[in-house]
Amino acid sequence: MADDAKLWKVGDLARATGISVRTLHWYEKVGLLRPARRTRAGHRVYGERELMRIQQILSLRAVGMSLDEIRALLARRDASPLDAIERHLARAKELIAEQQRLVVRLERVALALRAGSKVSAEDLLRTIEETVMIEKYYDEEQRKQLEQRRVEVGEERIREVEQAWPLLIAEAKQAMDEGVDPADPRMQSIASRWMALVREFTGGDRGIHESLGRMWKSEPSLAQRNGMDPALFEHVGRAIRIANGGKDWTGE
The missing domain is CATH 1.10.490 (Globin-like)
Structure with missing residues (x-):
């Protein structure tokens, strides 16, 4: 950790975030993330501003954006950390909703099994469909839109x-x-x-x-x-x- 406790050398940052040094170097190479400065010895140093930048990158990756798309978005003058966080938050909520629907189906199957009852083929098929079909045929952005449609409808x-x-x-x-x-x-x-x-x-x-x-x-x-x-x-x-x-x- 650097002397003011708010700066990290690349190795320290990698250990603190769980992001590899190689990935941090790659983000720099493709124009997504630059260190705050370099030491006289040439070591990269990152600050809180760069931490927020990393969070933006990870949040936008989480909603399915490519690195090229993220770079273009973050280069815009109106880009803001809040926008990236809100996109990530919305996607996280959608994932929770998807999992909750799956939980309902799994609970129905588990209830029947606990009671020693035969699980109907229909319940099993629907559970499998809920687990597989959406991810198989719809990409992440489409799943996001479908969940929004569910809310709207x-x-x-x-x-x-x-x-x-x-x-x-x-x-x-x-x-x-x-x-x-x-x-x-x-x-x-x-x-x-x-x-x-x-x-x-x-x-x-x-x-x-x-x-x-x-x-x-x-x-x-x-x-x-x-x-x-x-x-x-x-x-x-x-x-x-x-x-x-x-x-x-x-x-x-």
Whole structure:
């Protein structure tokens, strides 16, 4: 520790923060962090200002930003430590919310096991989905947006939408089985409501639309559990393309 107890040589800073000397050197090399000064012997020395800079870097990394993006953001005149901390805080809260939802599912499974009851396949599937699907198909920024959508929409509306989907899928299947053409007003009504529910989930974000589409196309078991077989998926897709001017539900 340097003589005024508020300055750290690079090795001291590495030990105090748990960040390696190599990483601190790399931050300097890519233009993210500069030492406050150097000693006559050439040793790097860091102060409280640099500590705050490190916190900004770590906070922005935690919300999924690349080092290049962080460098560009911190170079802006309006960049502030508070902005980085608030972004990190929001993400931390989202992670807590995600874990709380998983806790609810795991508690349900644990309760059944403690009682010696058989855990339903549905509960196990939903627990696995909650654990895997979101991280598999949505990147960190998209997960952040989805959590914000959940807050904006509200739990009551979410429950309403969860009840609406099976009914809409069943209606679409019945229409297909009856041979209703995708261009028919009946299927077009289904397509419009389908797209409206998707937009409500995604907030109109194209990237989330695309990730959602990949998940449904790549997880046939997920689609089947929700009453969607490949034929129905294609039939609804054709109706959506007609309603959407030739584009599918991802906007392509």
